[in-house]
Amino acid sequence: MADLRTSFAGITSPNPFWLASGPPTNTYGQVAKAFDQGWGGAVWKTIGEPIINVFSRYGSVDLGQNRMMGFNNIELISDRPIAENLKEIAEVKRHYPKHAVIASLMVESQRAAWHTMVKQTEDTGADGIELNFGCPHGMSERGMGSAVGQVPDYTCQIVEWVKEVATIPVIVKLTPNVTDITYIARAAVTGGADALSLINTINSIVGVDLLTFEPQPAVAGKSSHGGYCGPAVKPIALHLVSAVAGDPSVKIPISGIGGIASWRDAAEFIALGAGTLQVCTAVMHYGFRIVEDLIDGLSNWMDERGHRTLADFRGRALPRVAKWEDLDLNYHLLAHIDQDKCIKCELCWTACEDGAHQAIRRLPRDNGGGGPVVEIIEEACVGCNLCAAVCPVQDCITMRQVPNAYVPVTWKEYAAGKGKLAPRSEHFHTAAWSTSAK
Amino acid sequence: MSAPNPLTDEQLAANFADIAPPLTNDAALLEANKCLFCHDAPCTIACPTHIDVPAFIKKIASGNLRGSARVILDVNPFGHSCARACPVEVLCEGACVLNDRDEQPIKIALLQRHATDYVLARKLTLFEPGLQTGKRVAIVGAGPAGLACARDLRRRGHAVTVFEAKSQPGGLNTYGIAEYKLKSDVALAEVQDILDLGVELKTGVTVSSSDDLLARYDAVFIGVGLGSTKRLGIPGDDLPGVTDALSFIEHLKTHPYRDTAVGRQVVVIGGGNTAIDAVTQAKRLGAATATIVYRRGEADMPCYHYEYELAKRDGCGFRFNATPQRVIGNGSGTIAALEVKTAQGNELIPCDMVIVAIGQGERTDLTWPKHDPRIFVGGDCANGGAEIVNAAAEGVAAAKQIDELLSH
Numbered sequence A: 001m002a003d004l005r006t007s008f009a010g011i012t013s014p015n016p017f018w019l020a021s022g023p024p025t026n027t028y029g030q031v032a033k034a035f036d037q038g039w040g041g042a043v044w045k046t047i048g049e050p051i052i053n054v055f056s057r058y059g060s061v062d063l064g065q066n067r068m069m070g071f072n073n074i075e076l077i078s079d080r081p082i083a084e085n086l087k088e089i090a091e092v093k094r095h096y097p098k099h100a101v102i103a104s105l106m107v108e109s110q111r112a113a114w115h116t117m118v119k120q121t122e123d124t125g126a127d128g129i130e131l132n133f134g135c136p137h138g139m140s141e142r143g144m145g146s147a148v149g150q151v152p153d154y155t156c157q158i159v160e161w162v163k164e165v166a167t168i169p170v171i172v173k174l175t176p177n178v179t180d181i182t183y184i185a186r187a188a189v190t191g192g193a194d195a196l197s198l199i200n201t202i203n204s205i206v207g208v209d210l211l212t213f214e215p216q217p218a219v220a221g222k223s224s225h226g227g228y229c230g231p232a233v234k235p236i237a238l239h240l241v242s243a244v245a246g247d248p249s250v251k252i253p254i255s256g257i258g259g260i261a262s263w264r265d266a267a268e269f270i271a272l273g274a275g276t277l278q279v280c281t282a283v284m285h286y287g288f289r290i291v292e293d294l295i296d297g298l299s300n301w302m303d304e305r306g307h308r309t310l311a312d313f314r315g316r317a318l319p320r321v322a323k324w325e326d327l328d329l330n331y332h333l334l335a336h337i338d339q340d341k342c343i344k345c346e347l348c349w350t351a352c353e354d355g356a357h358q359a360i361r362r363l364p365r366d367n368g369g370g371g372p373v374v375e376i377i378e379e380a381c382v383g384c385n386l387c388a389a390v391c392p393v394q395d396c397i398t399m400r401q402v403p404n405a406y407v408p409v410t411w412k413e414y415a416a417g418k419g420k421l422a423p424r425s426e427h428f429h430t431a432a433w434s435t436s437a438k
Numbered sequence B: 001m002s003a004p005n006p007l008t009d010e011q012l013a014a015n016f017a018d019i020a021p022p023l024t025n026d027a028a029l030l031e032a033n034k035c036l037f038c039h040d041a042p043c044t045i046a047c048p049t050h051i052d053v054p055a056f057i058k059k060i061a062s063g064n065l066r067g068s069a070r071v072i073l074d075v076n077p078f079g080h081s082c083a084r085a086c087p088v089e090v091l092c093e094g095a096c097v098l099n100d101r102d103e104q105p106i107k108i109a110l111l112q113r114h115a116t117d118y119v120l121a122r123k124l125t126l127f128e129p130g131l132q133t134g135k136r137v138a139i140v141g142a143g144p145a146g147l148a149c150a151r152d153l154r155r156r157g158h159a160v161t162v163f164e165a166k167s168q169p170g171g172l173n174t175y176g177i178a179e180y181k182l183k184s185d186v187a188l189a190e191v192q193d194i195l196d197l198g199v200e201l202k203t204g205v206t207v208s209s210s211d212d213l214l215a216r217y218d219a220v221f222i223g224v225g226l227g228s229t230k231r232l233g234i235p236g237d238d239l240p241g242v243t244d245a246l247s248f249i250e251h252l253k254t255h256p257y258r259d260t261a262v263g264r265q266v267v268v269i270g271g272g273n274t275a276i277d278a279v280t281q282a283k284r285l286g287a288a289t290a291t292i293v294y295r296r297g298e299a300d301m302p303c304y305h306y307e308y309e310l311a312k313r314d315g316c317g318f319r320f321n322a323t324p325q326r327v328i329g330n331g332s333g334t335i336a337a338l339e340v341k342t343a344q345g346n347e348l349i350p351c352d353m354v355i356v357a358i359g360q361g362e363r364t365d366l367t368w369p370k371h372d373p374r375i376f377v378g379g380d381c382a383n384g385g386a387e388i389v390n391a392a393a394e395g396v397a398a399a400k401q402i403d404e405l406l407s408h
Helices: A028-037 A082-095 A111-122 A152-165 A181-191 A231-245 A263-271 A281-286 A288-305 A347-355 A386-390 A411-415 A430-437 B009-015 B025-034 B042-046 B053-062 B065-075 B079-085 B097-101 B108-122 B144-155 B184-195 B211-216 B245-254 B273-284 B305-313 B388-406
Strands: A006-008 A011-013 A017-019 A041-043 A058-063 A066-073 A100-105 A128-132 A170-173 A195-198 A202-204 A226-229 A254-257 A276-279 A332-337 A360-362 A374-376 A397-402 B136-140 B159-164 B200-203 B219-222 B242-244 B265-269 B289-293 B317-319 B323-329 B335-342 B345-350 B353-356 B375-377
Touching: A011 A100, A017 A288, A028 A041, A028 A082, A028 A288, A066 A231, A066 A281, A082 A100, A082 A111, A100 A111, A111 A152, A128 A152, A152 A170, A152 A181, A181 A195, A181 A231, A195 A231, A226 A231, A231 A254, A231 A263, A254 A263, A263 A276, A263 A288, A276 A281, A281 A288, A288 B053, A288 B065, A332 A374, A332 A386, A347 A360, A347 A386, A386 A397, B025 B053, B025 B108, B042 B053, B053 B065, B053 B108, B065 B079, B065 B108, B079 B108, B079 B184, B079 B388, B108 B184, B136 B144, B136 B211, B144 B159, B144 B184, B144 B219, B144 B388, B219 B388, B242 B245, B245 B273, B245 B353, B265 B273, B273 B289, B273 B305, B273 B353, B335 B353, B375 B388
Parallel strands: A017 A041, A017 A276, A041 A100, A100 A128, A128 A170, A170 A195, A195 A254, A254 A276, B136 B159, B136 B219, B159 B200, B219 B375, B242 B353, B265 B289, B265 B353, B289 B317
Antiparallel strands: A006 A011, A058 A066, A066 A226, A202 A226, A332 A397, A360 A374, B323 B335, B335 B345
């Protein structure tokens, strides 16, 4: 049985699944219920001078039948008094000593204010502090949140102030709303951060009401850009986690955040170097109970793959994240259609013909009753994956390697005059092909 | 009636193929992602074993098939056969909230089959016996109730011996479910999973008294099912060519299809689910006509509505408000007709085979003290005849009660 116990910058938890700072971690009742259902840790909803929220705070992006594929919010940090939050944090920690309880903090950018807040937080017995340098809406207009996290010097400065008094681990939560996140990550390291967490939400407007022209979520006829999250942002988060985890000057643990909804997502974040996982939107959608399959699915997969602990596969995908110029130009693929599985929708043809490389041939639907209607033009296929991506049938279109006698050559080598390119397919020209089909 | 079967092997195989074929991986994933993941879900409430349906479906969506099957089988040891033979139209699927959005409900049964087939095909072991308690329990009857009880007692560490009169375990799962729903090899494989937890099985043993068992065991569970089909009690009901539905189905399920004799014109007497199973299988076996004769009206038939629809789709006939009076022989020992009484007077329905499906009687060959605290009863012999899922639920509940008794 897989061992999911986690030690992260000195903070231990029964498993790597933490609730991210947000609406699900607003109160003692929520966090206690979450721990009872199996969550390993929780980052409390950001504490600071209480704010006043607007009504209508969340916006959703649906994809067909699937609700909330993307999600945004214009909600601010906790609207509850600091003392009340700290009292409840202490209470949770007392009742759940084995779980990770992290306080997320955001105060104005003054040394004394940070010192006071950190000391008060430490009195609760919390296991760690997360600095919210990431929220892109509202608080950033007041010089907090992403306004700090977008400037390396500010990030470094405030981490230094916090570390002057903090005795518990300090996690810096990064915003993705920057040109290059590694600059901010390095600044946090320079300031003395013990760990990083990323990503916070992405600047967004989720939609516009076409009757009223109100952007969503609307507040009395207007809206403001909000923080985007949910399954839609996972690829961005995976990239940024890998960028930070792969940066040689960032050698501190990373808590992965961004669209994690299933154990598979979690495993991918860990494979790219994450030490713990933080989840918010999926809980806002389906409740704390989702942790059961996060744990069960990850354990079963680890058992099946022979990984005893999370460390056994943590970062295993990182060495495979390369620069484009280091990819092998002589690795050739060819799409293959399993005609027995093909349901003859011709989506692959239309995608390849209009959207890619004109490498699929259409055959008449009436050709001898039930024969193939599409076939790969092998001399034109550039192995791009598009047909396999649009095919609605599992394993119907697969990409197969075409072996050749050429040794691997990267762009870097080739541009330097080294190595030889294997012969490759030429593009068809749509016009010529359409003419010949007539 | 003894004429060779008119159908080819291919036709017979097609007629008895799974009426609800398994989902492909694609279809399962698509279907699983349609599930809303309701809280306090009506499907779970509707299931007598209270399988956490949204949880197991969510695990299919996440690709955790082992975990999915475990959710199912943890509370229902007969999750495989229930996936194929449960009346889901009136249970979980009937309760699905999508019905209220005027949509088809989630295909819960097929998803359950998808998950449980995964572990069956790979012979994955999901459960372990508990630490030996030294307590011994006797179970009479290796049907779903008895074996569900046996499995959960083994998980709690009690030694279990199951006594079964027939040569194979599984009860009606092995011998009595319509062939196009559940085949014996699946039923027996499911049973094997339970036996592999260390259940001692004694087949071919008929228990006639509980006294002896009470002397040798710490507790006794009785899950012997019902007795044989009731007799018609009309003249001619002993003619060759008159058979009872359970014997007909059992023969079909334990022999090559063409070895089960079927008439050209078959009449099935009764209006319950077993009558439907008999009439559809007679038709699928090659009868030219297969007709239900029922003494009351269409709306009075106790069978599920979807079963009635199935029989109609199979081309079976129905004669309502027709009360059997006598079976008429043709002088050479076989049957010529069934005489029925209708509002218009008596009428002859020509037929060469009569299948009786008017319910099973109670077991009279085994009696047990009704109030002995060490005796537990479940399944058809306790509930009067219900579904596999009811038997499983009762066996599981009894195991819990027995465990509480033995732990004190």
